[in-house]
Amino acid sequence: MGDFDRYARSTTHLDAPFAVIDLDAFRRNADDLVRRAAGTPIRIASKSVRCRALISAALERPGFHGVMSYALPEALWLARNGVDDILLGYPTTHRTALRELSGDPEAAARITLMIDSPEHLAYIQAATTGTARIQVCLDVDASLRVFGQHLGVRRSPLRSPVDVAALARTVAADDAFELTGVMFYEAQIAGLPDTSPAVRWVKRRSAAELADRRGAVVDAVKQIAPLRIVNSGGTGSLEISSADPVVTEVTAGSGLYGPTLFDKYDVFQPAPAMAYALDVVRRPAPRIATLFGGGYVASGPAKKSRLPLPAWPSGLKLLGTEGAGEVQTPVQGQSAERLRLGDRVWMRYAKAGEMLERFDVVHAIDGDEVTELMTYRGEGKNFG
Helix, strand or coil: CCCHHHHHHHCCCCCCCEEEEEHHHHHHHHHHHHHHHCCCCEEEEHHHCCCHHHHHHHHCCCCEEEEEECCHHHHHHHHCCCCCCEEECCCCCCHHHHHHHHCCHHHHHHEEEEECCHHHHHHHHHHCCCCCCEEEEEEECCCEEECCEEECCCCCCCCCHHHHHHHHHHHHCCCCEEEEEEEECCHHHHCCCCCCHHHHHHHHHHHHHHHHHHHHHHHHHHCCCCCCEEEECCHHHHHHHHCCCCCCEEEECHHHCCCHHHCCCCCCCCCCCEEEEEEEEEEEECCEEEEECCCCCCCCCCCHHHCCEEEECCCCEECCCCCCCCCEEEEECHHHHHCCCCCEEEEECCCCHHHHHHCCEEEEEECCEEEEEECCCCCCCCCC
């Protein structure tokens, strides 16, 4: 649990709501990610950070190299602000950004686009007007298919070595493009807490299946073009991905902040490094205190795990009938009896960086010193 007494002392001058990042916990989390990656370089997932200063702080630490961006306009912005190796994690249809990329050889040398079909290549060619050669990476489906079920996220249609090699040949035959990598994101391993024997079985089965298939895919593509990037993993699967000798890099971002979705993993436990503060504005009942705002619900399936968690004072929970609200969030519990108007309640977010779309700055606490770091939103950047 975070050092909320220290956070409270350091931020008494601030009006809620506001967000904080504990830099000591951030650094400990970064070091633990490097330990878990066991020598495999870590590419930072920018969607899980969304603060340029914190992305830079992580990149300065040994063991980290490069950024996985989530939008091409963001990638161009990062490239023009000193990031020299950017892998776009998702396909793009942003025509203006594609034209900019094709007309900027320096940015094109720093950015690799993600594709999973010939249609992506055709779209990029139709949208671009410049002469810069475009680097591309192939997104390969890393889900587990067992007992007629698809376990994992719905991403790429590419799955077999034959299918991946066919697209690789299409890329290699076109001088406008350079094939630089392949990517595998095993969400059913990285994104599932270890909450049951069934989940642990799925993870073991998936890791074994993917290790075999990933090796076969990489072998097939290397017959067509050399690969600079074989990317895999996420915060929840660093050990598994980095253990595969064909993987050249792993991706992580959420583990730097330690949101609540990572509270129930067997093999690691990140320190809760980020939180936000809300003020008590009502006392509707002896054991209920109502907070102003705070309805920051994480993306994904609409269920309890996506709600924020009252973290301090301890012993508080949301009301099942109201949850976290747009302008008011009631919390209940024995600790609520001691809360008065203006008192602070500290909340933890379910996911990581997307919380910062709510704040222009995040207040960085380093010991007893507090500084302001601009978020993407604070820098006027809205990348979708």
